[in-house]
Each structure stands twice: as C-alpha cells, then as structure tokens.
Amino acid sequence: MKKKDSKNYLDFIxxxxxxxxxxxxxxxxxxxxxxxxxxxxxxxxxxxxxPRVSEIKLDKLGTFVWNSIDDKKDVHAISKELxxxxxxxxxxxxxxxxxxEILHDNHLIYWKGEKRK
Numbered sequence: 001m002k003k004k005d006s007k008n009y010l011d012f013i014x015x016x017x018x019x020x021x022x023x024x025x026x027x028x029x030x031x032x033x034x035x036x037x038x039x040x041x042x043x044x045x046x047x048x049x050x051p052r053v054s055e056i057k058l059d060k061l062g063t064f065v066w067n068s069i070d071d072k073k074d075v076h077a078i079s080k081e082l083x084x085x086x087x088x089x090x091x092x093x094x095x096x097x098x099x100x101e102i103l104h105d106n107h108l109i110y111w112k113g114e115k116r117k
Contacts, residue, residue: 009097010076013112014069020108022066030063032056032108061086065099069109075100 021033034054036045044050058066064085068078079093086092103109110116 009100010079011074012100013071013074014078014100014103014109015071015112016066016069017108017110025057028063029060030058030066032058032066061089061095062099065096071112 021035023031023033025031032055034056036050036052036054041050045052061082064082065078068081073081075097079096082089082092082096089095100109104111
C-alpha cells in the first residue's frame with residue numbers, strides 16, 4: 001500500500017529565490033521583477049512584443065508576507081504575525097498557506113532544505 005504524502009506546512013521555512021529581484025515603492029509596496037530568459041521567451045519578446053521583465057506589484061497582504069520571509073521563520077511564526085497585523089482577516093492560516101504555495105509554484109520562494117531546480 002502506498003503511503004500518503006502528508007505535509008505539515010506549519011513547520012516549513014520559506015526562503016526567497018535569490019535570482020528574483022524586487023523593489024520597494026515609496027508607498028512601501030513590493031514590486032517583484034521577473035526576467036524572461038530562454039529561446040521561446042526571446043521569440044515572444046521579438047515577435048509578440050512581450051516585455052523582457054515583468055513587474056508584479058503585490059498588495060498589502062503580499063507585501064507583508066514577502067517582508068516576513070527571512071529564511072528563519074517557519075509558516076507558523078509568519079501566520080501569527082499575519083494574524084496580529086490583519087486581525088479582521090478570515091482564515092489567515094489557510095490564505096497564507098495558499099499564497100505561499102503560489103509563490104513556490106512560480107519559483108519565487110523555496111522551502112528550506114528543498115532541492116532547487
């Protein structure tokens with residue numbers, strides 16, 4: 001029988017991808033800069049006028065989470081800070097985990113100890 005792969009996200013420690021650049025605006029909001037590299041991206045840039053660098057502006061929640069990632073805090077610690085910062089938010093832990101999964105799936109963060117691609 002195959003063992004179910006269960007993950008306890010509360011123990012995971014997120015780390016920012018060192019290849020991803022970001023900047024903080026005057027309003028304190030983070031903008032993540034993603035450079036598109038590779039053959040197919042070069043074709044899209046040339047023929048379809050796609051940008052070489054995409055700017056992704058985070059909202060207040062995203063900026064708070066991005067700034068909370070310091071390669072030392074686990075998801076549980078970040079969730080406690082999130083609850084203190086946004087006390088009226090519904091299901092903060094669920095939202096945080098989903099947001100971190102999205103960042104991970106798009107290679108903006110890694111889990112500490114994980115093999116990098």
